[in-house]
Amino acid sequence: MKKKFFLSMMMLLAMSFTFVSCNDDDETIVVNDSQLKLEMPINVTDVVLTSFSGTMTNILDNQTVELPQPVKAGNDYVINLPVMAQGTYKVNARGHISFLKDGLPGETDFEMNSENVTLTKASNSLKMVINSFKAEGGFVISEIFYTGTTTPEGKQYVGGDGYIVITNNSDVTLYADSIAVLESLFLTTTKQDYDPDIMATDFAVDAVYMIPGNGRDVAVEPGKSLVLGINAIDHREANPNSFDLGVADFEFFDQSANPNFTDPDNENVPNLDKWYCYTATTFGFHNRGFKSYAIAKMGTSKEDWLENYQYQANYKMVFGEYSFDMKSNGYRVPNTWVLDAVNLCVESEFQWLVTAPTLDAGWTYCGKVDRDATRYNKAVVRKKDSTGKYIDTNNSTEDFEPEAQPSLLIVTE
Numbered sequence: 001m002k003k004k005f006f007l008s009m010m011m012l013l014a015m016s017f018t019f020v021s022c023n024d025d026d027e028t029i030v031v032n033d034s035q036l037k038l039e040m041p042i043n044v045t046d047v048v049l050t051s052f053s054g055t056m057t058n059i060l061d062n063q064t065v066e067l068p069q070p071v072k073a074g075n076d077y078v079i080n081l082p083v084m085a086q087g088t089y090k091v092n093a094r095g096h097i098s099f100l101k102d103g104l105p106g107e108t109d110f111e112m113n114s115e116n117v118t119l120t121k122a123s124n125s126l127k128m129v130i131n132s133f134k135a136e137g138g139f140v141i142s143e144i145f146y147t148g149t150t151t152p153e154g155k156q157y158v159g160g161d162g163y164i165v166i167t168n169n170s171d172v173t174l175y176a177d178s179i180a181v182l183e184s185l186f187l188t189t190t191k192q193d194y195d196p197d198i199m200a201t202d203f204a205v206d207a208v209y210m211i212p213g214n215g216r217d218v219a220v221e222p223g224k225s226l227v228l229g230i231n232a233i234d235h236r237e238a239n240p241n242s243f244d245l246g247v248a249d250f251e252f253f254d255q256s257a258n259p260n261f262t263d264p265d266n267e268n269v270p271n272l273d274k275w276y277c278y279t280a281t282t283f284g285f286h287n288r289g290f291k292s293y294a295i296a297k298m299g300t301s302k303e304d305w306l307e308n309y310q311y312q313a314n315y316k317m318v319f320g321e322y323s324f325d326m327k328s329n330g331y332r333v334p335n336t337w338v339l340d341a342v343n344l345c346v347e348s349e350f351q352w353l354v355t356a357p358t359l360d361a362g363w364t365y366c367g368k369v370d371r372d373a374t375r376y377n378k379a380v381v382r383k384k385d386s387t388g389k390y391i392d393t394n395n396s397t398e399d400f401e402p403e404a405q406p407s408l409l410i411v412t413e
Contacts, residue, residue: 029086034124036079036091038070044099044106044135047075054093056117058085067093081119089117091128101174102138102339103297105216108172137169139179140340140392141295142225145379145406146285147366149235149242156376157239160231162285163248163408166295166340167382168220169390176220177213179339180275181228183285184292185313185330186354188345188363189370192315194328199356202332203294203341204311207283209252209272210298223388226250227408230284232269241377243408254282275302276331286344289366289375292354294341296333305331335359342396344380346370362397379406 036056040047054067065084070077094111110132117126143165149157164181168174185204186194198204211218211226220226229248236242245251246266253271254263261281265271275298277283285291298305311332317324341355343363349370353363367375381404382390391399 029121030083031081031086031119031121031124032083034081034084034119034126036067036081036126036128037073038077038079038093039127039129040076040097040099041130041133041135044101045075046100047077048098049077050096050098050107052093052095054079054091054095056081056084057090057092059088059090059116084119086120087118089119090115091117093128099135101135101170101172103299103337104138104179105175105177106135106170106172108133108135133171135170135172137171137389137392138339139166139174139176139220139295140169140382140390141165141293141342142167142169142382142390143379143407144285144293144342144344145408146287146289146344147375147378148287149239149409150376151239152241156287157235157242159233159235159238159242160282160284161229161235161239161242161245162287163227163229163245164285164293165225165227165407167225167390168222169392171222173219173221175213175216176211176218176226177215178210178298180208180210180296180298180333181272182294182296182333182338183207183283184294184354185311185328187290188292188343188354189290189349189351191351192313192317194313194315196313198311198332199354200335201356202311202334203296203338203355203359204313204330204332205276206278206330208275208298208305208331208333209277209283210275210302211250212270212273228252228272229269231264232266233264243406245408247408252283254279256281273302275305278330287375288370289344289346290349292341292343292360292363294333294355294359295339296337297339299334299337309333340392341394342380342400346372346375358394360394360396362395362399364396364400365402367403375403377406377409378403380404381407 057064070079091114098107182205185206226249229245232248232251234244251269257280263282313328317326341359364380366378380400
């Protein structure tokens with residue numbers, strides 16, 4: 001009997017010692033002064049975190065900690081974590097940020113999740129890259145309808161139904177305020193030895209019209225477009241073969257110096273801000289396609305640009321055995337401001353590109369020869385890839401569908 005009692009007591013003591021030993025092994029190790037860095041995509045700058053919420057959940061015991069508000073650190077943000085247990089965590093964070101992309105304001109929501117984030121005393125600086133958006137791409141010229149339509153009698157309609165479409169080709173919302181439409185000073189059909197030759201650094205222009213706004217007035221969501229019309233009216237009233245350009249987001253408008261050439265002004269469609277134009281009457285696209293076009297984020301004020309960015313191109317006009325000193329006056333826009341460019345021409349007349357090849361290494365067209373009557377009612381339209389995103393290789397020969405059907409004609413037929 002005594003022997004059994006002694007054996008029972010020894011077993012209880014052994015169990016007690018084992019229990020204490022297990023508690024010692026499982027003692028929680030805490031981590032102090034730890035940080036979680038939120039890294040932003042490299043192609044955005046001036047990031048501002050406008051809202052944030054997040055949690056870290058311990059995978060072992062399912063305990064969740066609310067994350068404190070991040071602190072700005074350069075272009076990224078850092079979260080100073082509270083005292084936490086060493087272990088493996090599941091991290092969830094979401095928020096909203098604003099930023100600059102190619103000098104343009106943008107914004108987007110973001111969310112990120114990670115299932116296996118290890119926090120230890122030796123590894124207490126954690127990092128997560130915000131990869132729910134890329135902000136790749138940006139504004140592109142997706143269509144130019146410059147040829148015009150024809151009347152039922154087969155004649156050229158001169159009512160100004162040309163338009164250009166710019167599209168947000170990124171995955172974030174961008175603001176189009178201060179994006180300008182540029183027309184080239186030079187013709188793709190006439191090559192001269194212009195002096196000074198600024199093409200490597202600047203785009204020589206004879207017209208600049210800018211989208212108005214205070215920086216965050218004209219929001220364009222991913223994949224959405226703006227239509228900029230020459231005359232934003234319903235052209236079907238004068239030409240049933242045309243379309244309703246009253247749907248345009250903005251229109252080109254000029255106060256003509258000639259009462260015989262006036263410009264209609266649709267009060268329901270905002271006017272582009274006219275910075276400069278070579279003509280004293282009204283602007284229109286070159287309907288034979290000898291000019292090139294670009295969009296740019298203007299990097300200075302209108303007053304400064306008009307004063308300090310003038311350009312005079314000197315050249316010699318050769319006619320048989322005679323030559324004449326000539327000059328072309330316009331303005332210049334630095335290539336670094338240009339967001340996208342499209343060279344236009346027709347095959348029989350092409351002589352050169354009037355942009356630096358870094359802006360556009362090719363050209364596109366409507367019509368094969370000068371004054372080609374088949375060019376009417378056609379546009380150049382940017383191609384899309386298998387995901388529905390516009391192709392942009394800075395080569396209009398590869399990127400555009402020439403002689404395509406204008407999108408507004410497709411919509412209104």
